[in-house]
Amino acid sequence: MDAVKLEQGIAALRSLLGDRLSTGQSVRQQHGEDVSYHAPALPDAVAFARSTEEVRQIVRICAAHTLPIIPYGTGTSLEGHVMALEGGISIDLSGMDQIIEVNDADQDCRVQAGVTRKQLNQYLHDTGLFFPIDPGADASLGGMAATSASGTNAVRYGTMRDNVMGLTVVTADGRVIHTGGRARKSSAGYDLTRLFVGSEGTLGVITEVQLRLYGIPEAIASAVCSFDSLEGAVDSVIQTIQLGVPVARIELLDEVQMDAVNRYSSLDYPVSPTLFYEFHGSPAGVAEQSETVSEIAADNGGANFRWATKTEDRNHLWQARHDAYYAALALRPGAKGWPTDVCVPISRLAECILATKEDIRAEGLLAPIVGHVGDGNFHLVFVMDPADKDELARAERVNHRMIERTIRLGGTCTGEHGIGYGKIADLEAEKGDAIGLMRQIKQSLDPDNIMNPGKILRI
């Protein structure tokens, strides 16, 4: 980056934004790191945008001065997506927090990119509608679209890819593009919406998101079941899905994670592979689903079924699941977490997890496993001392072997965390020649490589 151009660009941005252009160290620091183990990389300045038009002007100034642009929502990504690897301008979209419209009859809404999922669901509360995608963090919906987020509900409601109907995007040359629309389906031209979903800011800045919504289910029930083997738990999931039971959530926690959850939340679940379920539907439908699933579980070595239908009990149960990450960290005071995820065809899930657990054991690491098991997606958290180079190297080996194994089993190097700059080599290993096509698209839409450079692809 040219120092003179940088200075000129920042001056132009300051005259556009005034106080909303910050070069202060603490603001830059905050925008140069996510919640992962990746080292921070600070932008040269942070631009706080309030409208699509303002983002367009910011992008035009950056393009004119060839300055890198890094879109920033809540900074809760996990593979270094927001790190300013080559400096440049972080565009903070959190001030774009307007819910533009909610269409009850059509069950859709349009929001600015900075609206978070919890903000949206709070707003929707009285409409009887909700937005189901729940990646854990209270991420911005623009960021969730950009990273193709999903989470515990995806087995029933799909991922952001399935639930983003359209986008407003500012392209690298400062055009404002509207993709998709409000129709439930369309065969009209190339699917630009899904090209931008998961593009991690490398093709444009998402400023508005049109989303599908769902009716809040009449009845919700949850359950927890312990299994005497991981295979039994996974086989239960396979049979449940084969029978077409529309489970809303079906989460696996291994015995290491269950031990952590018990300690952290003062619970007394058996320390063995465990499934957490949630059922949505009519009261009769939920009762029927629950019964079917408990029978399947019993056939596969499941025991200690615990039901929860009251909101309070359900919340208690799921709080334990949602606290899994902090519970894992609490196993080793002072340690940091390195979360990583892969996704395999569900028939290979038990095999992939068991081989990975054997690797963790052999390398002497602490790494609880949780999984969105209905999708074949599971997460490791290496609970470690990042200053310990040897421990880091061992974790890297386990991660690398897990991804190799996943690809060999027909899976993908990340089910929901994305590539960022942490998994570029893994993406290349997985996709082979298709990387060339991604690179062609990137080069045609961002020839100067100013959009979040150093992420997804090596240019």
Added chain:
Amino acid sequence: MDAVKLEQGIAALRSLLGDRLSTGQSVRQQHGEDVSYHAPALPDAVAFARSTEEVRQIVRICAAHTLPIIPYGTGTSLEGHVMALEGGISIDLSGMDQIIEVNDADQDCRVQAGVTRKQLNQYLHDTGLFFPIDPGADASLGGMAATSASGTNAVRYGTMRDNVMGLTVVTADGRVIHTGGRARKSSAGYDLTRLFVGSEGTLGVITEVQLRLYGIPEAIASAVCSFDSLEGAVDSVIQTIQLGVPVARIELLDEVQMDAVNRYSSLDYPVSPTLFYEFHGSPAGVAEQSETVSEIAADNGGANFRWATKTEDRNHLWQARHDAYYAALALRPGAKGWPTDVCVPISRLAECILATKEDIRAEGLLAPIVGHVGDGNFHLVFVMDPADKDELARAERVNHRMIERTIRLGGTCTGEHGIGYGKIADLEAEKGDAIGLMRQIKQSLDPDNIMNPGKILRI
């Protein structure tokens, strides 16, 4: 196209394919037309491919001689997708009819592009699995992916966009690319799969398709209900979806279409707006869905509910729906059909249909309406004499106004038929500046514009 290059290209293809390269008039004629009203446009030759490797060699020969390439499945598209507008080589993929693998536990399969949906479902019969997407015609799965097909089941099971997990594609420069994979979800890089789904052969030739499958439901029930108004029928659909009833099909036929169906199939349904339903699930679940829906219908002026749970009765009922097109044509012996479709937010559906019906009346046309109404998608069939220039002009006016209206109401110029060359101007009206982005992608992946030229975009 250069005549010398064409001759050289055909010679090279003949030496590759022998008898499987045809320049005969009748074969060219057959490959230069679809089932729409669009005028045929013949390719210079038809290449019958048997493998991805063979397609790659054909594409390389065409690329070397700058010959247009038109992928051909079953020729059942509706907007001129297969017409060889600039001549060139039609690649017939119907010989690529191998079902490569079916994975029961994972509910997915991989097929060559020429496998048709009926062939796949026949093959799956004993596995308890099925592939739900049903556009009416027994189309090839490669063609269905290329055109982003959907149909009556989309309200529950989604479209091809939701059910294609991955593709093998031969690009314009003759590379073989594998997109997607067998994992149920992935955040790994740009979503090339969904870029190719719906690209209508303009970015590459699809040679293999990985598909999601579903368990055959334990119970299936169907029903027909007549309404005293179109608004009542549409409001029933809106309320059914708002309540989260997972209907598998919910189809609207207007009174003109019902009259046609009665005459064609010797039935005696009331000649009024009518909904055809199908419910999938457990026996108790189906019973509950049916009950809820019949109450909603009754609240909205629905009457004459007829149930069908026996396979034979259901087939009879749906046969009437599937024969709608032929029933429409039979209203006017000797006439041809011009089918067109649009898709609007469901809250605007009654308004859009009623205004369109008024237009049809004012222009003195015969055009029954059917709709995949759960998605807000409806179809007109202009039943007309295509030799009558005045009648054609009147139909064009109605179609044009319907699409204008649809776009104004937040909808899309085609829900499932695609753009082909029939709706290029409509796509431009709908997408605005996003067309520029589509063009950039097309130019970067197919700089010589040899892949199905003249479709989707004006280059």
